[in-house]
Amino acid sequence: MTVTLADVAARAQVSPATVSRVLNGNYPVASSTRERVLRAVDELDYVLNGPASSLAAATSDLVGILVNDIADPFFGVMAAAIQSEIGGPGGRAGGERLGVVCNTGGSPERELTYLTLLQRQRAAAVVLTGGAIEDTAHAGAVAAKLRKLHEAGTRVVLCGRPPAPEAPEAIALTFDNRGGGRQLTEHLIGLGHRRLGYIAGPEERTTTRHRLEGHRAALDAHGIEDDPRRTVHGRYDRRSGYEATLELLRRDPSLTAVVAANDTVALGACAALRDSGLRIPGDVSVAGFDDLPFSVDAVPALTTVRLPLTEAGARAGRIAMGREEPPPGGIATVRGELMVRGSTGAPRA
Amino acid sequence: MTVTLADVAARAQVSPATVSRVLNGNYPVASSTRERVLRAVDELDYVLNGPASSLAAATSDLVGILVNDIADPFFGVMAAAIQSEIGGPGGRAGGERLGVVCNTGGSPERELTYLTLLQRQRAAAVVLTGGAIEDTAHAGAVAAKLRKLHEAGTRVVLCGRPPAPEAPEAIALTFDNRGGGRQLTEHLIGLGHRRLGYIAGPEERTTTRHRLEGHRAALDAHGIEDDPRRTVHGRYDRRSGYEATLELLRRDPSLTAVVAANDTVALGACAALRDSGLRIPGDVSVAGFDDLPFSVDAVPALTTVRLPLTEAGARAGRIAMGREEPPPGGIATVRGELMVRGSTGAPRA
DNA sequence: CTGTTAGCGCATTCAT
């Protein structure tokens, strides 16, 4: 019923091995026979059987990209960049690899499940994006999986994620969240702010912790007391930013600035401030993180820390494909850039 | 080196066949032996070999989700919803399926490439999201692929995409873009607008054409001449909206409303209007399409047509998994809902 | 440069 490699071989009057070689291009074949084979492929409308191919070769063309939230452009932009470097030629069998993005939804179980599934598929590479979950048991389980994947020949790259000490084989492209957080808060302090609210992300995420640490480092460096009541944790979404801002205002109506975990949260914060009758930045300044595409269009435009998501993703993709050398020591830190825009200004008198 | 099913069988003192049956759960196995097998699996840290399994079973656990632009929340939201219905138990071998998102970037070649790759992998199902490309040759090629996939046992579902007449096996969940476009423009006409600019998406996309047709139908119904100079085509991104708006204003400074292809484009339009010193909606009203998460936070909040992306995606996912009956005739039309917000108002006198 | 041979690891008949 379905056309197999043997059918193609028969039609082209060559051996199955030759067809395989033509398809994989990893072996010298006379151009005349190659042409004959390709014609037969075309005439029979043959499509390689991926599972059979992967079974025999003990590796597949699958490259997994794990993201925490595919509906969040932060991950979308990175995933697109990674995939663009994977999609091209360079794989086996026809020169195409299947870059697949897997949405964990931030769930530890799903993260592990996807890793197992990718391991099961003998994936050529796996790229994990975004902050890691800081639960010790989970981190250990992930590290163990990564080690197994590596041992099975799967390349492992972390993009926008801190290195995993227990899985040192994983190449890490880390964002300098701490430094970015610090820059941002120092900018606000420089403007004269002293009572800053902070809307943090979920507690158990590395991204959350690092950005918050940067914020606190800046406060500390300028002798500003870090009142724990000025920090609220939430999710990385708009609604969380909205609610957290109302809570912060309730706790301290004299706040002059709100620093958000990311741009999406900052947008929610802006909405809450407006709904509370406060002007931005006249009454309260707002700052975000990431510099997502919509941030420049916010009104006023959002002051934030730009992360080179596309560049980092592309690089991670190339490393995953073995087309770029990993950084020395397997770890590279990618810095953010402070983007000062209209949403921050001097505090009200 | 790597643990195989035979190793598990040996350890559990059963035959490989029994282990296979336990893993797939499609066959009666005594609970005592099942337990023994599962223990062995655990002890040996066994992971099923996906390719081998797929080869033998002639089908895989892969479910492909094709999107035009993964960095666009329109697709991200749908993809997340689809994946959430796929990820759960119900697949073969361990009850997990691998929902994978493939980013075509709007390129016809990549769309076909991904379909071939998915065909090669013997995917269990394929979901194509968003507007189709209207090139006849390409549409034919895609339809042919879909037919082949279907014949090979792959379920094919279209989500937010018009039915493919040449591939009637594909279940289609279509958005009523025409109706939504019409509602939106009628809303503006009802407010008193007569000189409306329209920023359309790329020419060759069904979504673009349908929304535009709805717009024109509304104009026509109200006896408003459709001046071709009031329509500009562009991409589905912010920058395109910005530039198109400047162009529209250049062509006709007396415009009182701008209808955008989608919310992202509308945001760019808002930016262009503001940069031109015009007030929204005081001088010019703006409307979008989709009602993406950020649209309610725009200033002013965006009037738009809400598309039930999550619901439609979830339904498409269930149909793809065979957990929900396809709609009668294999086609269902999903309507949008007009969301009137602050960005539209009566035209200036 | 090309053909021959032998598995890859598992699901699935048939038996029992």
Add this chain to the structure above:
DNA sequence: ATGAATGCGCTAACAG
């Protein structure tokens, strides 16, 4: 309810 045997379609030595 379980075991034995066969083949899925392809790639990778090894010859030649």
